[in-house]
Amino acid sequence: MSYRVDFTVISKTENESRFALTLHNLTEQPVDNWSLHFTVGRWIKSESISNGSITQLGSYCTLSPNSSDHLSPNSHFYTEFSMGTSPFTLHDDGILDAFLAINTDDHTIIPRAVEVTCIDLGQPAIERLTTPLPAAKAINLIPEPNKLKVLGGEFAFTQHTAITTPDTMAQGAVRWLQSELEKQLHDALPINDNGNIHFQYHADLINGAYHLLVEQDDVWIQASTESGFVNAASSLLQLLPTAPRHDASAAYVIPMVEIEDQPYYSYRGMMLDCSRHFHSTKRIKHLLDQLARYKFNTFHWHLTDDEGWRIEIDAYPELTNIGAWRGPNEEIQPQFTTIDQRYGGFYSKAEVRDLIAYAHDRGITIIPEIDIPGHCRAAIKSLPTLLIDPNDHSVYRSIQGYSDNVLSPALEGTYTFISTILNEICDLFPAPYIHIGGDEVPKGVWTDSEGCQQLMQQHGYQNPIELQGHLLKFAEGIIQAKGKRMMGWEEVTKGDKVSKDTMIFSWQNEDAGLISAQQGYDVIMQPAQYTYLDLAQGFSADEPGVDWAGKVPLETVYSYQPFSKLSTEDPAHQRIIGTQAGLWCELINNQSRFEYMLFPRLLAIAEVCWSQPKQRNWDDFKARLKGQLSYLDKAGINYRRCE
Structure with a gap:
């Protein structure tokens, strides 16, 4: 060098x-x-x-x-x-x-x-945090089912094993099951009328619930929804051993069991930031496979931010021609890593539709996030004539260090932009929700803008933060007109303009979610101190990650229970729709690090989302995790070693 x-x-x-x-x-x-x-x-x-x-x-x-x-x-x-x-x-x-x-x-x-070279921190070394795991159990399902009964005996996968022609609602689950079994068994599992794996509609089961019965000659799966069939397929896949045995005619066998199961939370999510570093569709599909395996049902896709615009918009090709790329000689300056070259990428609408279909077969809804009015630098640099007010002399600096990343509520172009973008996004994504960010708008914005001051005077606003509410209320109207529901980070309530129909994601801490719930908002709990998987997993200096909200070891993740300090009778509990993990990607630019930060903590989040709190047990989880590690090894996933 x-x-x-x-x-x-x-x-x-x-x-x-x-x-x-x-x-x-x-x-x-x-x-x-x-x-x-x-x-x-x-x-x-x-x-x-x-x-x-x-x-x-x-x-x-x-x-x-x-x-x-x-x-x-x-x-x-x-x-x-x-x-x-x-x-x-x-x-x-x-x-x-x-x-x-x-x-x-x-x-x-x-x-x-x-x-x-590696930074010299001027501090003594700290021993790496370990989590000793007990011996694996005989059956190691994650998340823990509500009821699991071991019947004794085995079901063998042979050359005659097939899936009976499934109920229409189970077709996506069957396609996913076939795909995964082909990887495991190295042979396609056919569908015919004489199959011995049966998918049956059962109206009495709630959304997401399933009944799985493994007998010696047949496997019976019952559910009332697409997601229920996928969840059953997930458990079936986890029953498979990771290696064939060689002492019988059937190389792969699963134990005879009966499982009755249903989710604790209806929303079980994973958020991925693809703006700070771009992640290929191949990487996302691999992630979706793992999310389905561990019974997540939502993929929250952070597609736009200051550092990159990642989704094709027909009306504004500049957003991906300019906004998807950064580098030494690009309109958008380098950030984080790979700074000596042009870096970026975006998803075409065809790729998005393919990912939506792929996720649907796995029982996963993809919710897009288009972050406004802050975190908009990539959009503003791409469309300056539409989104820059030359008469706005406000001085501010966002928490990430930008002085030019907030949309102006005084510009007609801002409303044209928001309307155009959200209409295209609503038409592209079938999800009933659209996430609009709404976070981290810094102090100082809009304070030295004649147009913003006139707008405040016109509407009787007393504080510039009300202009944020003004913009978000406009966005909410567009989303609702499309028959969808708006989601946003906890700051969307600032300015007090959005309706209680907006769903709030709590990220700064749990109290923020509690306050929103007490105000009458439905909430998704995602407090950084428990669920941000870009935070370091231990205390030694060589642990990858960040620590602005502290360190987040595996046990900390598993310990999370929303509103645990409240009485179980407190009505705030009824406002919790679910929980999710988040992976922000300022420092995550390759597959190895991507997986290392997610696994095995993602499995702990899966159980937080799915299993009833009274059933959760740290020692039991560790034993089942030990049993899951052989799958992670076989799948080639680079997880953080526990011991």
Whole structure:
């Protein structure tokens, strides 16, 4: 490597840390007219720099020398700066990526690769957190069924095994079951009138519930809904051993059991951020397979944000021509990782329809999120003539470090944009819900805009935050006109304009969800302290992830029980529609890390979503998890090892 950056903590207090950055020229050639470009997840106090100057947009920083920009061969440049942050505890808090640029007259950036060494945190090592697992049980279903009775004996999969022509409602579940069994058995399972795996409609079972009976010669599956049949198929698949046996004519057998089961929560979700880093349809399909296996029924798809617009919109091709890409010479600057090249991607409408159909067979509803009015930088940079008000001089900085990422409620173009986008999204997605974000609109927006002040005066608004409610009420009207229901993060209630029909996702903490429930909103519980799977799983510095809401080990995830401090009779419980996990992807840019952050914590969330609280038992879960690890191994999933 020709260039290297070292990053070291040199002092720290409770609320501020100071760092040393050293750039090494390890070549035999001098470097002139240079600047160092790097990304870091915290905000640098530009006035605190000791040598040079620094600018920052989001995570993207540009460091320039003050006067002499000559870097001699085998020499280094040294500077110090401060961040208003509590002491770093993770290596991932350091510099994420970097490149050296030689400044040109036409301002074209030509990156040169830079090695980034691991940050020196100046703290003693902490031993890796382990979770010893007991021996696996004979049957290791996750989530734990309501009722499981072992009957004794086995059902064997042979060359004669087939599925009886299923009820219409079970056809998606059957397609998924066939696909998974073909992977396991290496042979297609046919459908005919003489099959011995039976899918039967049973009207008395509630939505999502199922009855599974495995006898010596037949398997009987009963449900009243598509999701019920998928849930039964999930349990059937988990009964399969991960390896064939060689002492019988039938290589694969499952135990004879009877299961009566139904979900505790009707909404059991997983949110994936595809804006910060783009995830291929192949990766998403693999995730959907695992979600179905563990009885999740909702995939919340975060498609737009400051760092990338990921979905094709017919009316505005600029959103994907411009907004889906970032890089050194793109309209949208680099962020996080892969910063020395053009990076991005988007989903065509054909790909979206394919994923919707794929998820439907697995009992999963895909809910799109189009984040407004904040987190809109990619859209604004793509459509400046429509979405930028040149007379708005408001000064603000979002929590992620942007000063230009909020839609203006004073622009006619904003309403045209919202209406056009939401109408296309509603037409594309059959889900009964549309998520509109609504989070993290920073203070200072709309305060120095003549148009916004006039709008406030016109409607009698006293606080600029009411303009957020004004925009979201407009969005809600469009969504409701399409026969759908609006969802949003807890901040959508700010400004007090959206109706109680809006469903609230609580993310900052559990109290935010409780307040919303007590105000009469239906809620999905997703408090970061228990459900954000991008947070580190342990306390040692080499744990991948972030820790702004603390560390989230497996046991912490499993311990979550919404509103557990309230009496079971408290009416707030009736407002909880479900729970979900979230994976924000600022630092997740490959399959290995993607899986490592999800597994095995996703299995703990699955049980939180499905099983009755009185049935949940940490020690029993650990034994069943031990039994599930052989499946994760066979599937090639890179999970965090417990021991």
